[in-house]
Amino acid sequence: MDNQQGNAAGFGAGRLLEARLAVSFLFFMNGAIFASWVSRIPLIQQELGLSHAVLGAALLCVAAGAVVTMPLVGILNGRFGSERLCLFWVVPFSAALPLLALCPDVVTLGAALFFFGCGHGALDVAMNAQGVVVERGHGKPVMSSMHAMFSFGGLLGAGFGIVMAWLGWPPLWHFTLVSVLLGGSALFGCRYLLQGQDRHDAAEGGGFVLPPKALVPLGIVAVAVLLGEGAMADWTGVFLHKTLGATEAFAAAGFAAFSVAMTVGRFSGDWLVAKLGAVPLVRISGLLAAAGMVLAVGTSWPWASLVGFGLVGAGCSTVVPCVFSAAGRMPGVRTGVALASVTTMGYLGFLIGPPLIGFVAQGIGLRGALGLLIGTSVLVALLAGTLRERRG
Known part of the structure; x- marks a missing residue:
């Protein structure tokens, strides 16, 4: 087979x-x-x-x-x-x-x-x-x-x-x-x-095979979106409390808004993919996340920022599932190898996101550092075409 x-x-x-x-x-x-x-x-x-x-x-x-x-x-x-x-x-x-x-x-x-x-x-x-x-x-x-x-x-x-x-x-x-x-x-x-x-039949060999270059853009999309997810986990509360002056209790709601929106978005994601297709959905999702970050970091009102973080969660929600599905369908590379490549790249993005934001914040402030996620979200939208299904 x-x-x-x-x-x-x-x-x-x-x-x-x-x-x-x-x-x-x-x-x-x-x-x-x-x-x-x-x-x-x-x-x-x-x-x-x-x-x-x-x-x-x-x-x-x-x-x-x-x-x-x-x-x-x-x-x-x-x-x-x-x-x-x-x-x-x-x-x-x-x-x-x-x-x-x-x-x-x-x-x-x-x-x-x-x-x-x-x-x-x-x-x-x-x-x-x-x-x-x-x-x-x-x-x-x-x-x-x-x-x-x-x-x-x-x-x-x-x-x-x-x-x-x-x-x-x-x-x-x-x-x-x-x-x-x-x-x-x-x-x-x-x-x-x-x-x-x-x-696969063992006769095919089980050694390491370099994935095709076509997987690299998918990996970049995974890095971009998971970098943002990691940053949201560590910095939403700090931004709301330290930068916007919200109470500690209100600040805790920042990541909660992001997480709830992401969960709801993922439960509706399959329906959206079927209706819109993966490429248009990821493009819209990247732009939605970018708009959410603009609102979150461009306001001095904690409530508006909270709404912005929710929009970021909604925008991020369907991107990773779509990327993994596209990787699993990639012609010329085994499903496990393709997923391992894209997942590893994405996980590294999730890892470097929080310390990168912290390092940049030392120079330009936390508002400016989180503003970098506007760029990564736009990058997701620009690379949405790489999720288009290919025929082997």
């Missing part, structure tokens, strides 16, 4: 629905587990006595782990199939969460975060590869709804973390509960993933 042109033909509608629900739960689990960790970072920082700089260095280990495993999983996908890789990586990723609460110092925390990042990145590539298979079988856009489940999982994971902190549960109890419930459920759900649809 030629897996480049293969699809999920032969599976009934019920089987496809089972697979879609199963992979959607993997997206939800990935987002919820990651958000569970993020929700308890302040307490763990306090318990270990870490400065902001030391904590920041430790958090880089998450990205380092992800960058190591993302290309590896892309290579292995053609040999073992995304369904097997999803099943394998559910265990270390969910098991790594309680380990983060057992670290006595920053060295062990860094090692645990590296392991956590390995699982997070590997599962990210594997579940997106399975998502491409499921979307191909449906014959219509469904990737955006899967990414919506990641965002939804992040919102619920963060909210549950707030409740656990309010109840006084220690991170170990909290993380163990989340790990067992979500990890166990995901293991059960993996049995419903589509099997063999993105696996």
Whole structure:
């Protein structure tokens, strides 16, 4: 079977629905587990006595782990199939969460975060590869709804973390509960993933193959949009509080507005792709995000800025699912390798976004630094044509 042109033909509608629900739960689990960790970072920082700089260095280990495993999983996908890789990586990723609460110092925390990042990145590539298979079988856009489940999982994971902190549960109890419930459920759900649809004969070779140059513009789009997402996570509250003088409580609503708009946008994304097409939708999304940033940083009114951050979230919401779908359809390159390449580039953008904004803000102020995201959003709109489907 030629897996480049293969699809999920032969599976009934019920089987496809089972697979879609199963992979959607993997997206939800990935987002919820990651958000569970993020929700308890302040307490763990306090318990270990870490400065902001030391904590920041430790958090880089998450990205380092992800960058190591993302290309590896892309290579292995053609040999073992995304369904097997999803099943394998559910265990270390969910098991790594309680380990983060057992670290006595920053060295062990860094090692645990590296392991956590390995699982997070590997599962990210594997579940997106399975998502491409499921979307191909449906014959219509469904990737955006899967990414919506990641965002939804992040919102619920963060909210549950707030409740656990309010109840006084220690991170170990909290993380163990989340790990067992979500990890166990995901293991059960993996049995419903589509099997063999993105696996290649071992005789084809499983070594590293450079992706085509056509993937580079897709990677740039991923970098541009995820750079903005990373910056929104770290700097919306600071901008509202320090620059516009909003209260700390109001400032916390900045990222919430961005996140809620992104979740809603992703749940409607499949319908929008079907109605408009990926290229027009990404072009509109880039311009919407740019307009949102203009409003957010160009006003002195916190409420207007809050609306602007919401528009940025809506604009960013459908871009990454569309990029991943386009990468998965790229002729002449295996699905796993294509997704690993684009995902790794995008993740690096997510990583460099926050420190880049901070560095630039030292020279031109936070308002000007966040204004750079207007340019990256326009770049997304300009490169929207690279998502046009190609024929092998």
